[in-house]
Amino acid sequence: MVGDEKRVAVRRKVLKAAKIVSLDMKTVLTCSIRDLSETGAKLNVDVAGAIPEKFYFYQPSDNTLRDAVLAWRRAGQIGINFTGGVRPAPSNL
Numbered sequence: 001m002v003g004d005e006k007r008v009a010v011r012r013k014v015l016k017a018a019k020i021v022s023l024d025m026k027t028v029l030t031c032s033i034r035d036l037s038e039t040g041a042k043l044n045v046d047v048a049g050a051i052p053e054k055f056y057f058y059q060p061s062d063n064t065l066r067d068a069v070l071a072w073r074r075a076g077q078i079g080i081n082f083t084g085g086v087r088p089a090p091s092n093l
Helices: none
Strands: 012-021 028-036 040-045 054-059 064-074 077-082
Touching: 012 040
Parallel strands: none
Antiparallel strands: 012 028, 012 054, 028 040, 040 077, 054 064, 064 077
16 A cells, blocks of 8 residues: 555546435435545545434436445544445436
């Protein structure tokens, strides 16, 4: 690993819309993806403190859903780790 880099997968810079969906599918928060890898992402969010510890990560651009957990939070940004594989999103999103 180079310097302080702790990621196990290379992240690529992106700027795409995404959504954080509560596990009960009742709460949906919009966000934007800043960088993305096979194992996680950095997201811009309106209120980092409002993000639950576990949630679904929805990417409308390819209509996919992944299980995710919060890795870190800072003002306006969060880091997430994926805990499940990519699957098609349900039609109600």
